[in-house]
Amino acid sequence: MIRSVATICILFLFTGNLVAQYVWPVATSPALSANFGELRSNHFHMGLDARTEQRENLAVKSIDNGFISRVKIESWGFGRAIYIDHPNGVTSLYAHLNDFYPEFEQWVKEQQYKIKSWAVDISVPPNLFKVTKGQTIAYSGNTGGSMGPHLHFELRDTKTETVLNPLVHGFVIKDNISPDILHLAWYDRCESIYEQTPNYISLKKINGVYTTSSITIVNTDKVSFGITAFDKYTGSTNKNGIYKAQLIVDGKQNCSFILDSIGYDKTRLLNAHIDYKTKAGGGPYIQLLTKLPGNTGDFYKGENGTLELNDTSVREIEILVSDPENNVARIKFKIRSADKLKNHSEKAGLRFDPEKVNVFENDKVSFFLPPYIIYDYFNFIYKESKDVSGNIVYSLHNTTVPLNSYFKVNIKDDSFTDPQKVVMKRYSGSKKDFVKTEFLNGTYSASFREFGNFILVEDTLPPTISAITKTAAGLSFHIKDNTEELQNFNAYINGKWVRFSNDKQRAFIYKFDENCPAGENELTIYVEDLAGNKAEKKVVFKR
Secondary structure (H helix, E strand, O other): OOOOOOOOOOOOEEEOOEEEOOOOOEOOOOOEEEOOOOEEOOEEOOOEEEEOOOOOOOEEEOOOOEEEEEEEEOOOOOOEEEEEEOOOOEEEEEEOEEEEOHHHHHHHHHHHHHHOOOOEEEEOOOOOOEEOOOOEEEEEEOOOOOOOOEEEEEEEEOOOOOEEOHHHOOOOEOOOOOOEEEEEEEEEOOOOHHHOOOEEEOOEEEOOEEEOOOOEEEOOOEEEEEEEEEEOOOOOOOOEOOOEEEEEEOOEEEEEEEOOEEOOOOHHHHHHHEOHHHHHOOOOOOEEOOOOOOOOOOOEEEOOOOEEOOOOOOEEEEEEEEOOOOOEEEEEEEEEEOOOOOOOOOOOOEEEOOOOOEEEEOOOEEEEEOOOOOOOOEEEOEEEEEOOOOOEEEEEOOOOOOOOOOEEEEEEOOOOOOHHHEEEEEEEOOEEEEEEOEEEOOEEEEEEOOOEEEEEEEOOOOOEEOOOEEOOOEEEEOEEOOOOOEEEEEEEEOOEEOOOEOHHHOOEEEEOOOOOOOOEEEEEEEEEEOOOOEEEEEEEEEO
């Protein structure tokens, strides 16, 4: 099935494996390494990852007539990206690019020099750069958050910027293979999803249907379900995300989810769509067939997916897992409650509920969570300890409970000599974040989007700038800082600002251009970290 966001009927033409009103966005045969809605860390994958045969610099093509409306360049994320507005009301996005086509590349360079920044996010005046269907607009690469050469491609509703699933909005990859189901689990909905582990139900496949050996008996009167599943398409062994799942109870549809369109303001709701605790603990992705109470997304339909077992009657359950071409995998099983149910007792800790404002405060630490920043209730745990350096560590619960947005942590401390140099560090395992603090009336404040361990650090160490490497093509160097975050960076040749790139925050690289004349030149580098510590380096070189 193909649905267009345009309000007019469009005839679709066959091109190899692709059935579309659009041109395939890269100069290869249509093939995917990831699809829309695939499960990623803290977000849904919001487009298609088109294979580029593990190569870079393949021609990237505009899928239709239109004009370039936006350009974005950043160290992570999309890397180098182009946005094109089309007459039918959609915007196409092409990311992880290398060079843009020459005329546009030159214009972007002029804007970077004008605002003196390599990283940019610029709205391009309408119709300044018109493009035609199939025109080469850039060359594929591996820039930004890409872990290997490919093209990340998106379709968006131009007015709302909601991201559309391309495989149901103008693109189809030939597919006659049903999804695969790896795990089925049930959850006790008398308890928080964060204070239990999944109860797996063994599956076997008989005549194409997944089923169980016997009736599943549960020790609660309120259950929900979750599945681990993936999709494949014809001619590929790649494991992609699923499109749709439906829960049917006693022949009637109870709950379903469909990954048809997602706004970037909702993509973090992936953490409400999965068993986050199990995944954070190294387990599989389990997609929930229930809408958690703090989930404000709209991709769940029908009832909330929680099944009440009022007696020991047997209930017949069917779960359908579908792809965009309506290939379906089925699970059929029976369930009932046990004769004797589990005693659900109160757990230790301060209970936080998703629909409420939740506050924690003692004589050292305080914070509050607005409604719907958490997805299910849990009992908050607070601890204090010291690290090997003698710093007080404030443990605010743990990272098995996800947060939907930032919250401000406030720590009282009068032991630092220079409050302007204090940063707050959050860590859990090997992951760590540093944020510059605000200081007021003896309290340091900083905002984070995860629980974990928090300490205050007085940072007086300036960044270090490595030796400069010069080649025939240009200059490069590295910058290191103990907080791993830089606040300001600028470089000048003979007193004039020059454009150093910093893809993936690895090396700062300058490719010689008209701003560096032949002969002897002086390079000056200025850098500042989160705490305001500054470093400067001057080098004379000859081109």
